[in-house]
Amino acid sequence: MPSTDDEFIALDGVEKVFDVRRKTGFLRRERRQVRAVDSLTFTVPRGEMVGYIGPNGAGKSTTIKMLTGILTPSAGRLRVAGIDPSRERARLAHRMGVVFGQRTTLWWDLPLIDSYRLMRRMYRIPDERYAANLARCVDLLELGDLLDVPVRQLSLGQRMRGDIAAALLHDPEVLYLDEPTIGLDIVSKVKVRGFLRELNAQLGTTVLLTTHDLTDIEQLCRRVMVIDHGRLMYDGELDGLHRAGGAAAERTLVVDFERELPPLDLGPELELDIGEGVRVVKVDGVRQWLAFPAGRSAAPLVARIAERYPLVDLSVREPDIESVIARMYARDTPVAP
Template identity: 55%
Template sequence: MIEARELCREFTLSRKIGRFRRERRVVTAVAGVSFDIAEGEAVGYVGPNGAGKSTTIKMITGILVPTSGRVLVSGLDPTRSRREVARRLGVVFGQRTQLWWDLPLVDSFELLRAIYRVDARSYARRLAECADLLDLGPFLDTPVRQLSLGQRMRGEITAALLHDPELLVLDEPTIGLDLESKERLREFLAELNAKRGTTLLLTTHDLDDIERLCHRLVVIDRGTVLADGPLKYLRHEVSPERVLVVELAAPADLAGLPGVASVSVEQGGLRQRLAFRRADTTAAALIAEVATRAEVHDLVVEEPEIGEVIRRLYARR
């Protein structure tokens, strides 16, 4: 669906020095980014502010022309085949809008239907589906300027999907939303990817979005790719240690179990945290060993949180 090869983008900045002179300098926003995204994938594209995420998105969507390198969407160059690419993708920018501010929401949809030349039957079916899943009915006739942020973002998602795109690009889609609105939006996007096979490319600082929606993570910093792979493998790479937390019926000594690096005791020995490395033992083997020493009421295997994984990737650079 997306093929990026050595993608670079530079900007020339100018500032005044002295009365009649200006100084120019070149800033590299994206420096040799390469990745592929297959049809039906859900990929998180993350990095700190200024890492080059939005610049990459703008090159993928044809808004910016790469300084060097190339990007293809469904085999098409976004800058040379803008209309064809536009029909194949939908874009949602959390801090931008494609809706008409003073018009009722449904009128914006009608205008977008005409722009994309969607036939009436397909439009009606698509709008009914989105209205049902995103609960748009109560405010379809409300002017966009009177909508809450959560309502407007549901409208933005619908607007991006009316022409049934193969690829949906989301740049901070849940920014500023309350918990209920975020959850509703995540459920809809997860279903869209799972049932319709729509490819998702998501950039966000809300790591819960990544955890919920994305099976793969591309981490970018200072315009280059730091890591690219399934989230579980990145966890293994940067944090080889896991923790087994056990709740016991009675205090017991769990020190010295094979493969355990350290043991911490809480609640007078009723809860114990056993740190172990994946290379030394498995969770299943460790649970079996614990069961031979004590009666277990409950247990859980803790994985490092996604925020910690990304932080360690940055630190490694």
């Protein structure tokens, strides 16, 4: 069945159940079923960059493996670009790229450039296209000094950059990224994120990103899906995920003063402006952190501080995504965006 741009990736009631056997006695083994993915339904339009997050064991990697054809769903229907991945894996391979943070697609004992040359032959990439793609990746991912280095001698961060380049040499229409910034320093993370943004904007590559570094999600994705125990708990915009914490969610006002001050005493009259729940949560030299309800404006609080204290700088931080997700897991029920 052909795909539409609105349903480039489409899952409908997809499940994955594993049979697990464990030893219960000298000659006894118990067999039980583990449901890794449970009635998963969602679509991803062509060209969208989506964050796919959840705790360890939530079903993220299992989903990616079904999308790439490595695993076959136990039930439900799954299509990528109109292709059933498990039945036409070889055909789909030419249209997708995959990066697994803890595993490499590079040849361990060969120089990095030799891995790329082998991939050019495997994917039958035309010489001109291969040269252009390699040059772009080498430049943006800063791989020039690493091309003649055997893969086994690369650091984890260097290998990750090498793997990202390898996944893009054949111009895939969809890219699955599993922990793409693992092992990277701050500067390298910024470069990789910029590279992925450019890839998505210029080439329209569809990207499904799983990561424990939620800064990756915040800086790359407008849409985020949260999965837990194989079920989709949230699917919507990143801003909506912040609001999903409800009344328990808090924003943080970070204030820098001209001199060190004791924890601020803003007075009971502040409650008339912003309501209850404003409190100082941390003091470090001239900087103080104040928490206040996420659903309320920071303006009255900022005005009161500026009126009473020698203010130098301030910023407002949105609720921590990890905290919101933790509350979502505690509820164990899907949250509407």
